[in-house]
Amino acid sequence: MDIDSIFKTPTAPATKAGAKRKLVSPEEMYRKNARHVSYEELTGRNFDVPSGEDSSSGKKRTVSIEDEEDEFGRGGSRLAGVANPDEGEDDDRFFGDGLTSDQKDILDYVDEIDPEEERFDLGAVRKMVLKFEKAINKNQEMRVKYPDDPAKFLESEADLDEEIKRLMAMTQAPQHYGVLVELNTVASILSLLTHENPDIAIDAIELLKELTDEEVLSVGLEEDEEIAGSESETGMKMFAEALVDQGMLDLLVQNLERLDEEEANDRQGVFNTLAIFENLTSIDVSMADKTVSKSKLLQWIMKRLKVKAFDSNKQYCSELLAILLQSSPDNRKTLGKLGGIDNLLQFLAVYKRKDPKDPDEIEMMENLFDGLCSALAEKENKRLFLEGEGIELMVIMIKEKKMARIRAVKVLDYAMSTKAGTANCLRFVEITGLKTLFSIFSKKGVDKLKKAYKSFSEVEEEEHIIGIMASLVRNLPLESGHRLRVVRKFVEDDYAKLERLLDLREGYEARVRALDEKIEQENKERELDEDEIAEEEAERALQRLDAGLYVMQLIDLILAHLCAENLDLEEKEDHVEEEEKESEIKARVRTLLNRRGQSLDDIKDNLKAYLNGLEVDTALAEGARTKLLSQAGSGSLGSDASAATTAEEGEITMANSETELTEDEEAALEGLEAKEFAQYVLGLL
Numbered sequence: 001m002d003i004d005s006i007f008k009t010p011t012a013p014a015t016k017a018g019a020k021r022k023l024v025s026p027e028e029m030y031r032k033n034a035r036h037v038s039y040e041e042l043t044g045r046n047f048d049v050p051s052g053e054d055s056s057s058g059k060k061r062t063v064s065i066e067d068e069e070d071e072f073g074r075g076g077s078r079l080a081g082v083a084n085p086d087e088g089e090d091d092d093r094f095f096g097d098g099l100t101s102d103q104k105d106i107l108d109y110v111d112e113i114d115p116e117e118e119r120f121d122l123g124a125v126r127k128m129v130l131k132f133e134k135a136i137n138k139n140q141e142m143r144v145k146y147p148d149d150p151a152k153f154l155e156s157e158a159d160l161d162e163e164i165k166r167l168m169a170m171t172q173a174p175q176h177y178g179v180l181v182e183l184n185t186v187a188s189i190l191s192l193l194t195h196e197n198p199d200i201a202i203d204a205i206e207l208l209k210e211l212t213d214e215e216v217l218s219v220g221l222e223e224d225e226e227i228a229g230s231e232s233e234t235g236m237k238m239f240a241e242a243l244v245d246q247g248m249l250d251l252l253v254q255n256l257e258r259l260d261e262e263e264a265n266d267r268q269g270v271f272n273t274l275a276i277f278e279n280l281t282s283i284d285v286s287m288a289d290k291t292v293s294k295s296k297l298l299q300w301i302m303k304r305l306k307v308k309a310f311d312s313n314k315q316y317c318s319e320l321l322a323i324l325l326q327s328s329p330d331n332r333k334t335l336g337k338l339g340g341i342d343n344l345l346q347f348l349a350v351y352k353r354k355d356p357k358d359p360d361e362i363e364m365m366e367n368l369f370d371g372l373c374s375a376l377a378e379k380e381n382k383r384l385f386l387e388g389e390g391i392e393l394m395v396i397m398i399k400e401k402k403m404a405r406i407r408a409v410k411v412l413d414y415a416m417s418t419k420a421g422t423a424n425c426l427r428f429v430e431i432t433g434l435k436t437l438f439s440i441f442s443k444k445g446v447d448k449l450k451k452a453y454k455s456f457s458e459v460e461e462e463e464h465i466i467g468i469m470a471s472l473v474r475n476l477p478l479e480s481g482h483r484l485r486v487v488r489k490f491v492e493d494d495y496a497k498l499e500r501l502l503d504l505r506e507g508y509e510a511r512v513r514a515l516d517e518k519i520e521q522e523n524k525e526r527e528l529d530e531d532e533i534a535e536e537e538a539e540r541a542l543q544r545l546d547a548g549l550y551v552m553q554l555i556d557l558i559l560a561h562l563c564a565e566n567l568d569l570e571e572k573e574d575h576v577e578e579e580e581k582e583s584e585i586k587a588r589v590r591t592l593l594n595r596r597g598q599s600l601d602d603i604k605d606n607l608k609a610y611l612n613g614l615e616v617d618t619a620l621a622e623g624a625r626t627k628l629l630s631q632a633g634s635g636s637l638g639s640d641a642s643a644a645t646t647a648e649e650g651e652i653t654m655a656n657s658e659t660e661l662t663e664d665e666e667a668a669l670e671g672l673e674a675k676e677f678a679q680y681v682l683g684l685l
Contacts, residue, residue: 125176128167129185135163136188143196157197164192164203171216177235181242190243193251201255202269208248209272212240212279240283249295252276256300261313274316281323288328298324298334302343305368310361318367325374329663332378341384344372345393351404352397362403362455369407376411379420379666390415391427398436401445406456409440413467418670422475429472429482438489438497441465462504463551470554473561474677487565487585495588498562502592505555508548515547541613553610556603560681563589563600604685611678614671617664621672624665 139156146152170176180186192204210216217232252273259266259273277297280287292298301317324331335341347368356362375381385391390411397408412433416424428434440446440461449456469486476483490498519540523533563586593599661669 122176122179125170125173125179126183128169129180129183132163132167132185133188135160136191157200160200161203164200164207168207168210171210171213174216174235175231177211177232177239181238186239186242186246190246190248190251193248193255198258198269199265202259202265202272205252205255205269205272205276208243209275209279212236212243212276212283214279214282236283240280240287244280244287244290244294247294249277249291249297253295253297253300261311267311267313270313271316274313274320278320278323285327288324288326289330292324292328292331292334298331298340299338302338302340305343305347310357310364312360315360315364315367318364318371322367322371322374325371329378332375332381335375336378336381336384341372341375341381341390342388344368344375345385345388345390348372348404349393351402352393353400353402355403365404366407366455369404369411372411373414376414379418382415382420382424385415386424386427391424391433392431395428395431395433395436398440401449403453403455406449406453406461409461409464409468413464413471416468416471416475418471419475419673421471425472425475426482428468429476429485434485434489437465437468441469441497441500466504466551466554466558469558473558487562490562491585495585495592498585498588499592501555501558502589502596505552505559506596508552508555511548512544512552515544519543553606556606556610557678557681559589559603560607560684562586564681564684600685604682607678607682607685611675611682614675614678616671616675617668618672620665621668624661624669625672627661627665 135156139153139160142153142156170180180189189204189207193201195201195204214236217236256270256273259269261267261270277291280291298321301321304317305314305321307314325335348365351365356365376385394408394412394415397404412428415421416428428437443458446458450458472486473483476486490501528536563583565585566583590600593602
């Protein structure tokens with residue numbers, strides 16, 4: 001009896017927890033997983049099962065279909081009935097656990113086998129590698145000897161295909177991956193990517209996908225988990241680094257060019273190739289930088305995404321793009337140089353007036369939005385976003401109230417943030433984006449969105465709207481027409497928007513207060529002393545920010561700026577000195593706070609806490625500022641001039657700076673400007 005046929009079950013697609021989720025193509029669901037080789041292939045031993053009388057004499061017999069037929073009678077059915085534990089009729093039937101007597105014998109025999117005998121050792125690995133190398137050499141020899149007679153090298157090619165699949169068993173021993181590096185098997189595997197037979201190249205791709213799958217790290221962790229896990233991770237990283245060092249990245253992209261996705265096998269090969277790139281980023285985050293710098297994968301992905309037809313490979317491209325951009329500033333800058341920002345806007349423009357057709361296409365759209373948000377972390381990409389009319393596209397999406405509206409608000413938040421987003425803030429006001437923004441701020445159409453789209457999060461949208469407002473009051477020049485238009489939005493309808501802002505603040509404050517009470521209760525239950533509480537303070541601070549403290553601080557920054565606006569002064573006819581006057585907006589804020597049992601002092605205290613929490617490398621930031629000043633030939637760089645952006649009633653000009661700052665300098669300067677901004681608004685109160 002063939003043991004594989006007895007116990008074979010459909011191979012479930014691998015899934016990833018956390019940040020990585022493995023996509024599964026339709027073809028892969030029906031392909032045989034080559035990792036499931038037979039017992040005889042793995043151990044080189046026949047699977048003989050002891051049987052009754054023969055076993056007493058020391059002999060063994062092999063279970064076969066003929067034996068079963070003799071035992072139960074020719075044509076007799078083994079499925080005559082299902083065993084009932086209450087009935088004593090177990091003979092010639094399935095047991096209560098669903099197994100026949102022969103199957104139970106096999107399982108009992110397997111249980112008696114020493115697990116150490118099944119586990120790969122160095123000797124078994126070397127033997128497997130040797131057979132693999134011999135198969136490659138034999139195939140090359142036959143192809144050179146009979147280049148025009150495929151029938152002569154067909155057998156060697158079949159043997160090579162078999163050895164490639166056999167080598168997949170190495171996934172059961174990732175701790176021995178170092179042997180593949182030492183024996184230079186890596187080079188042999190990579191050589192197959194350029195094999196004349198595309199099917200062999202596709203087999204090699206599948207082998208690489210399986211060997212680099214991070215799930216293999218969980219193999220054999222039942223005993224000595226820490227040691228085994230450490231050895232497996234070391235072996236995996238060594239193997240991955242060797243693959244990259246020997247040029248695998250470029251070879252894979254070159255191979256993508258010759259695969260025809262009209263063919264099912266080639267289509268699966270493309271899918272597996274993308275999986276290899278994803279696997280590498282899971283093994284080591286720095287692989288994302290190497291993937292883009294050492295290959296033309298980014299160019300290929302952008303080209304592939306331009307194909308109008310939707311399929312699993314296009315979806316996978318969008319996910320891989322988001323992964324590559326998420327944690328790599330270099331990759332984001334490269335995307336901008338390749339025209340990727342404009343491409344992403346074109347891809348997303350399809351959804352401005354229509355929704356994706358199914359969940360898979362929805363995920364692709366969200367991946368594209370995530371990639372765009374990541375790319376907008378770079379100031380140069382913010383400029384490209386402006387030039388590509390990204391602001392206009394996002395506003396249209398919000399107005400159309402389709403699914404894309406949910407992500408468009410997030411994109412605007414990223415595009416307008418920091419001083420580098422000043423030009424985008426100006427453009428947003430010019431195209432009457434304020435009307436659209438304050439409309440959704442008033443929760444118009446929210447109920448319909450909740451019913452239509454389960455992915456809609458009202459809290460998440462509120463946070464992004466607050467982020468946009470904070471960017472507007474921070475970046476728009478003082479006393480400019482753009483800024484006055486923002487302030488008037490809070491004043492109109494008898495300060496309805498201002499009341500809404502304070503309502504949100506009250507809600508976030510309640511969430512933070514509830515968290516503080518929970519933390520205090522936990523500290524009492526755990527009987528922590530002051531030193532232990534101090535050790536956990538950093539973690540607790542992050543929890544408070546996530547609970548809503550950060551958004552509440554942004555709201556207080558907005559309120560502080562509004563309190564400093566004096567739109568009502570020109571309408572006053574009394575002659576009291578200006579500095580002795582309190583603006584009508586500030587008076588209304590004070591009144592609304594009093595109704596809630598609070599005062600402006602609460603806002604001041606919150607802003608002081610925000611200011612104290614900002615850690616800035618002042619020396620590095622001042623040095624960066626000096627570099628910019630020396631290049632610009634200016635004597636001062638105030639909080640509003642530092643954006644290198646000027647505006648006069650609709651005219652937007654961005655100063656071109658030839659001075660390049662390092663990432664650390666840019667981060668330090670941004671932190672210093674944020675601190676100065678907080679100090680400035682605190683003084684306004």
